[in-house]
Amino acid sequence: MESKKKFAINGIAQVFSFLVSIGITFFLTPYIVSRLGAAAYGFVGLASNFVSYAQIATIALNSMAGRFITISVHQNDIEKARKYFSSVFYSNIILVAFISIIGLAVLYKLEHIIDIPANNLYDVKVLFGCIFLNFFISIIFNVYNVCTFIRNRLDLSSTRTIIANALKAILLVGIFYFFDPAVWYIGLATVISTIYIIITNIHFRRRLTPDLIIGLKYFDTKAIKELLSAGIWNIVSRLSGLLQHGFDLLIANLLIGPTEMGILAIIKRIPTLTLTLFERINSIFAPPWTKLYAQNNFDELHKSIEQSLRIFGFISFIPTAFIFVFCDWFYQLWLPSQDAKLLYLLTAAGCLELPLAMPLQPIYNIFPLTNKLKANALFNLVIYTATFATVVIGINITESSLTHMLLIAGTGSFFSLSKALIFLPIYGAKCIKIKAKALYLGMLRSGIAFAVLIVPLFILKNQISHISWPILATSIVACCLFGFIIGYAIILNKNDRKGIARLYNKIAQRFHR
Known part of the structure; x- marks a missing residue:
């Protein structure tokens, strides 16, 4: 307890x-x-x-x-x-x-x-x-x-x-x-x-x-x-990561221009902050997992890892859906001096991997925990080198600055999605000796929940002709309510639902005292 x-x-x-x-x-x-x-x-x-x-x-x-x-x-x-x-x-x-x-x-x-x-x-x-x-x-x-x-x-x-x-x-x-x-x-x-x-x-x-x-x-x-x-x-992983994220603004500065670099710096805030949120949440799993690993308590470790994937799937698909549906409204209100449609397009390109990759964030704790970093580092080197090469070549064979910014914003996201689909669940499962199916299941359920959620959100959005901060706030509430219902039904298992019911009962009892 x-x-x-x-x-x-x-x-x-x-x-x-x-x-x-x-x-x-x-x-x-x-x-x-x-x-x-x-x-x-x-x-x-x-x-x-x-x-x-x-x-x-x-x-x-x-x-x-x-x-x-x-x-x-x-x-x-x-x-x-x-x-x-x-x-x-x-x-x-x-x-x-x-x-x-x-x-x-x-x-x-x-x-x-x-x-x-x-x-x-x-x-x-x-x-x-x-x-x-x-x-x-x-x-x-x-x-x-x-x-x-x-x-x-x-x-x-x-x-x-x-x-x-x-x-x-x-x-x-x-x-x-x-x-x-x-x-x-x-x-x-x-x-x-x-x-x-x-x-x-x-x-x-x-x-x-x-x-x-x-x-x-x-x-x-x-x-x-x-x-x-x-x-x-x-070091290999970080060097690889620089090819995807570390040189994007430098490439924009040198090959496109300072203004385009500034626009890309702005749109990086949403995916960066989203990843920061889930990295912080993910960090709370590492200390107890490290203790279980040090004590050779692998049964509890496996249960905790599988539960963490369900938790991440449940909490990640809701903000991701909001980004893909309402991000242009947010930019229009937040930065009225900027082109909201352009910022929305670049942000969507930069968040391409989030619906399927975010539920798998806890897997990144497994590699340092088990001291098995080599395969992840080498895979990163391959896909991030491909990212860097695609961006540089793409900028040099195209002329539109919009195309250049889309290449910088979206290429890395595309390759990160491929990593989530073909590497993370398989190698993560191998490191802790469980079936990869258990790790894929969390990603699949979260992806389905995301696809289901954006339908009513787009319907709601199309019914609104005038936007304001109160309207956007109401949309956030609607997104959370719809998302909770959909995630509760699709992502969580029986024990998770019982845990939510117990928590609700405890809160209700305190209010009735």
Whole structure:
């Protein structure tokens, strides 16, 4: 019962943290775009992409640290956990020292690397400097993130993220109000919010895992080699991911133009935020699964994985259906200065894989859990190389800027859909030794529910001639109501329905007291 309570608390905290993030984005993005323009806003996403290039050097070490430290703690091998913890911390300092030299060189020659309008040169350079600084300090203290994971207290990290996002929003609003608008303010606010996150992570280490001590005497090259050996395939996966998502804005900047890059940066927000939501929800499964795996409790692990797929199928098809039906209304109201139909078309292309791929998100926890990363990394390399080649070739053989943007927005989504259909369920099932049918079933049921749901939503949409925020809000409510009924009937099994009935009865009893 205690584990179920923790699971529920972590889930609610992650969702609430996401809602705060999306609320901040909802209010600040149109303000920033209206004050600075879509082209200037695009450089924020491009700077983040440059950071993702630098992250490649840190992935092998950091990506698997949480798994090894957590398993060591749950197996009561504190000495080994300290070795991993300290070795990662000191190694990250060394990595940052080397990467910062490259970062300074890039910053110095930035105008020769990307297309920057002359009137935005200083602004963009300072923005990149702030984003690079934010990356450096984040990497140094990255290992502290594991403490809430070990104790399954993701609610604490979510609360911390909520406060950090609120701090960032307050800073941005205040700075934009009192000073002339500049895009580098976004980078400055990001640095300050990250410093707050680091301080709280250090506090969580002392509170939750006081036995995890950093000291030079615990630095162990064997621990580093073990982490690098396990995480090397994550480098391949991340490099592959850059071919799909990391170079899209850079390609747009160099081959199409800064304005088109800005438009693509805007439409990336919805699929990115959607994926962020479900990645946060997905993260709550990892701590209990890691504990079950460390204890060799595979029966419970299999049950939890199958249940997670049903949960994801149930909660993912509703927002996905809303995106495909009402996204143009949202853009028309949210960004009236932009072409809502164009944004809708590009967003739909970028969300192509969501109806079938989102229910399978929990499978991504299986690969690091079982330390079987190679096949996933190699498959990513193949499909993301195909994505990159298709985009570059397509842009060079076509002339329309609309076609170019559709290629950038939709090609990766198409190949991600192919991965969901032919790889994830099969290899995920192999890693944990269950039948792939169990994993495919969740995806199939969610896809059917999505197809059923969009029919009444399109009928409802066609009956409305005038749109407004209240109308859009009513549409959201209708989408949720229809979706709950359809998902309840199609996706959930008997035990899931009984669980919902028990929850409803508990809530009803409290209201009747």
